Amino acid sequence: MLIIVMMVVPLPTLLIDILIALNITAAMLIVLVAMFVNRPLEFSSFPAILLVATLFRLALNISATRLVLLDGFAGDVIEAFGHFVVGGSLIVGLVIFTILVIIQFIVITKGAERVAEVGARFTLDAMPGKQMAIDADLNAGLIDENTARRRREEVAAEADFYGSMDGASKFVKGDAIAAIIITLINLIGGFAVGMLQKGMDAMDAVETYSLLSIGDGLVSQIPALLLSVATGLMVTRAAGEGDLGTTVVSQFARQRLAMQIGGGAALALCLIPGLPKLPFLVVGGAVLLLAQRLPKAADIAAMETAEEEVQPDLPPPDSPEALMGEMRVDPLELALAPDLVDLVDTSGGDLLDRVRALRRKVALELGILMPPVRTRDDLTLEMSTYSIRISGVEVATGQAPPGTVLAIGEGLDFLPGRAGVEPVFGLPGKWVPAELRHQAELSGATVVDRASVIITHLAEVVRANASRLLGREDVRSLTEVVKRTHPVVVEELTPALLSLGQVQRVLAGLLEEGVSIRDLVRIFESLSLVAKVTTDHDSLLEAARVALGPAIAARHLSDGTLYAITLEPRLEQSLLESLRPTDAGLQLLVDPHRAESLIGDMNRLLEAAEQQGTTPVVVVSPQLRMPLRRLTAVAVPRLPILSYAEIAKCTFRIETVGVVSGAHSIAA
Structure with missing residues (x-):
């Protein structure tokens, strides 16, 4: 509202001077904040501030133009810029103003606009992948729900920020164009007012009005240039751990050799005939002196190696802590033969990503938290085989020869390969070379890649052994989740009526018959009613099944x-x-x-x-x-x-x- 008032209400010259000083100072503060933030999202209000600052500067320009044309005086600041800064020369003022406009419009604004446009497009394109990565980390148990929620909010905020910056850069471009047009109008209008209304001759009109118009344009262009620089800094900032100054200094400090070469090159310029020696001697000497004070590349590498090798004191190998760690049995393990390690290679294999996705699928299907799958190579396995183990005991095994796909169907005798069996349903198939996949599909066979075969087999093993994978700690975690939304149900059941061990037996009994335990609230409510009469396991299990009756029967329709x-x-x-x-x-x-x-x-x-x-x-x-x-x-x-x-x-x-x-x- 104050900006609108400035556009329509004449302001006194003293207030104009104060507002011009405020405009320049605010622009400098915005540039400094853009330099000192660690990440662009720490200054997420920048697009809105840029819009308000642009409107404020344009309103101030209008107020100053009004005073210049009406009174021939718009305050001491504009007069100083029009006479002292440009030496009272209209030509010099126009040249300086043109240079500032070219720097802002063609160099800074144009580049910032392009960077903001590309950044917004890339950020939006990468958003689904980032969300999937967060979900994968959450399913793998690497982060908790609160951390996942915070990361999702950061991804959404980053997309919103770069989208806003793409639009805000258009304000800067429009402001540069408006500055040129407004200054030209002021020049023509001031010249016309001086000669036609005030009766001045051409030189007096130029000295009185045109120089003030140039001063007004320069006063407006300096904060506009600062805001353009701030825009460029915000959209060109890459992810870092410190502010811009700290990052630049630390990166230059690592380039001792480059600094030495640069200082030597500056000194070498003194050998060119006609060039002054003193400036290059001073600069080159200063750079060489600074380079000598920087650490050597070998010292930097040694420091980084030392930091990587710094680890907490590990217990002795025969200590109880170390032995307990080696004795620990993984609840779920996938062992691969040495020639199958490429399936878990991060550069080309996606088996680990599929395992993480399986955890989410099992949670939604059975209602249990599938334990993390320890995937490792096993030299004792035959080549091209894998083994699935629960609590260290092998429960399933299969084959997945490298460079092949499993074709399931009949009439595959014309294709080379070796016979195989689909591990879940026992369907006969054939492991054929991967390059013959298309031919196998044309013959009517169902073609499955190696990772899909292993994941399908692992999923079936998890479903069949879900009751064994449900531990006491898992039941406690599930109970805590229910307690957040239905505290009365949990408080009435445990530990008042049943222990966690008894609840675990009931849930394991349901899983043993393939019944999902996702509806824990209904299960706990039914157990609370029966547990007041008896704690017999069969009675508790049947009560839970009756509560889930429609869902159980629906699975067999x-x-x-x-x-x-x-x-x-x-x-x-x-x-x-x-x-x-x-x-x-x-x-x-x-x-x-x-x-x-x-x-x-x-x-x-x-x-x-x-x-x-x-x-x-x-x-x-x-x-x-x-x-x-x-x-x-x-x-x-x-x-x-x-x-x-x-x-x-x-x-x-x-x-x-x-x-x-x-x-x-x-x-x-």
């Missing part, structure tokens, strides 16, 4: 229908009567022949349903579900067993595909 296998009522009643409590929970105590007949019937009904394109589940009473699961887990692991309570609140269609009678099965 086929075209919106749940295909169920049930037990004949008399058989179910007989099995209920054979339940016996043991230390491991309720068990079915039936004779081996009857158990074999029961499992055989279930297996036949499962295979018959799968041949018809459906995936059935066994539905039994809640008391029988867990004991029956223990009986069939080894023989028919892929057959899910649900209870009637789990599907009671489901709204989808349920179709019976078979009934198990014990002696024989009846297909629906």
Whole structure:
């Protein structure tokens, strides 16, 4: 509002002088701040300040022009610039003004505008990659959620800043053009006012008005030039750990040889006939003297090596701390044969990036924090093989020959390579040279690269062993997360009713049957209700499953229908009567022949349903579900067993595909 007032209301000359001094001082302060910030984002308000400063300078120019044309006097500052600075010569003033405009408009402003435009485009293009890098570090456990949030905000702020600088540089360019036009108008207007209105002759009009117009233009151009320099400094600053002065001094201090050569070259110029000797002797000698005081390159390298080698005192190799570190067993490990190390090479392999992405996928799918995967080479493995280990025990192995891709399909005999098997589904395939990938795809085969094969295998191992990977510390972390949003649920459950160990057993039991534990709030609420009556593990587990019933059943739907296998009522009643409590929970105590007949019937009904394109589940009473699961887990692991309570609140269609009678099965 004050800037608008300055444009329309005449100001006294004393106030004009004060405002001109304020304008020049503010421009110098902006340049100094731009030099002393460590990062451009530390002066993120610069684009807005640049706009306000430009408007203020233009308003001041208008006020000064008004006084020059009306009174022939616009304050002592402008008069000093018009008479003393340019020696009272209109020609000299015009030349100096033109030089300032050329420096600002063509050199500084043009370059700053280009740098700001390129910086904004590159920053916006790099933004998705930076966000993905932050997510990868978060998934890998290298940073916490608060650090990730802060880095995302910095990336967004950096993009906003460079986008704003791209627009703000246009203000500087427009200001330079406006200065030229305003000065030309002042020159013509002052000459016309002096001769036509005041009746002056041409020389008097030039001396009175034109010199003041030049002084006004110079007064405006000096802060405009400073702001242009500040703009150039902001957009050309690279990432550094210190301000501009500290960075420049430290970098020049490392170039002892360059300083010596530069000083010697300055002294050599004294040999050219006709050149004055004294200036080059003084400058060259000063540079050589300064170079002698700088450290040598060998000393700098030794200092850097010493800094890199400085490490905290390590304990002796036979100390308890060192032995404990060597004894530690990694929860999840991926061992690679020596010829597969290229998969984890940062220059070309992306296996580590895919492992980090897998952690996020597992967290969203199962609700657990997958432990970091220790990836290392193992000389004991056969060439082209890899091994997946849990707590130091090998649970899976596979092959991934270098320079090949896995083609899965039939009719691949015409392609060279060696036979292979897809490790998760056991599909037959062939490892063919990578350059024949296109030919394999044309033959109708599904082609998978080596890293994808390993990651798919690792993901399946993690899903199958999720209950083993869920540690007590992981349960504590998950509980703390729930407590932030639902403190009452956690405080009511643990440690008042259940310990973390009991909660861990329930969660592990859910994961063992492939049930996601993402909905921890619902799980904890159901456990709180049952734990007030009993702390029996089977009862707690069934209560949690009932709470998650719709989600569990939804995983087994086929075209919106749940295909169920049930037990004949008399058989179910007989099995209920054979339940016996043991230390491991309720068990079915039936004779081996009857158990074999029961499992055989279930297996036949499962295979018959799968041949018809459906995936059935066994539905039994809640008391029988867990004991029956223990009986069939080894023989028919892929057959899910649900209870009637789990599907009671489901709204989808349920179709019976078979009934198990014990002696024989009846297909629906």
